[in-house]
């Protein structure tokens with residue numbers, strides 16, 4: 465039996481979230497927030513953390529800086545049971561990345577200092593450890609500037625070792641959506657975009673049309689639709705599922721939490737409907753607390769939420 469259920473190579477950093485700032489951020493004024501949270505950020509690390517919290521065996525690989533924020537992020541990941549023995553702490557001028565989120569209720573500003581996120585590269589990876597798994601997941605394709613040119617090669621290698629592969633590109637901060645991503649899709653089993661990302665990836669304006677185009681390129685496309693849940697296409701079959709209604713604190717990391725819930729079932733060979741339904745449940749759970757992992761870190765809250773019908 466492989467050592468891990470899921471291995472992930474990607475970004476590891478913290479989110480600093482500020483709540484209650486004025487809508488207009490006037491220059492040269494002191495603007496007061498009425499709440500803050502420093503918590504584990506980065507799509508890859510949130511997926512890893514929440515998968516482990518749900519009970520999957522997860523191996524995580526990344527590069528961080530030799531600095532306090534990197535250490536806090538690493539500790540958080542480890543506390544949820546993720547194997548972080550292959551995370552490299554590299555001294556130097558580049559520090560661990562940081563995302564500052566200014567939360568305005570209906571919308572948010574997301575400001576990222578990429579730091580070591582963009583520097584994680586092929587040489588940082590332990591390929592044997594990544595391959596010692598049933599499944600490999602990659603998040604934030606466009607932020608992984610160091611890894612991006614060799615993602616196709618990585619997928620091909622892991623596929624040859626018998627792993628299934630999922631990809632959540634997340635947003636392209638440069639909004640270019642270059643065609644290189646199409647070159648890695650032949651090795652992808654599950655693509656997990658949100659509606660906007662699906663449209664950009666497929667060069668379509670209509671999300672349903674985008675879903676159909678992408679379903680011609682990968683076996684399964686799972687398109688996340690915020691409070692409206694999920695729309696998935698596998699071949700010609702289309703499934704739509706609504707999420708549970710919740711009191712939303714924020715939706716930061718809901719998509720990554722969805723990925724964790726979905727993959728937790730996918731690697732257990734659950735039906736597509738069960739995978740989507742548990743993805744929705746994990747996404748909704750994430751919205752009940754600040755950031756992407758706080759609702760999963762509180763074991764009692766997590767168990768009660770997941771047990772409710």
Ligand SMILES: Nc1ncnc2c1ncn2[C@@H]1O[C@H](COP(=O)(O)OP(=O)(O)OP(=O)(O)O)[C@@H](O)[C@H]1O
Nearest residue numbers: 658688689690691693707717718719720744747748
């Ligand atoms: N208001 C909500 N109520 C219930 N569930 C929600 C809500 N918002 C999001 N979700 C759940 O979280 C999933 C992911 O949401 P979303 O579409 O925001 O993903 P995303 O844009 O990839 O998020 P991220 O910002 O984490 O990358 C949804 O498919 C749904 O299951």
Ligand SMILES: [Mg+2]
Nearest residue numbers: 634658719720
């Ligand atoms: Mg996302």
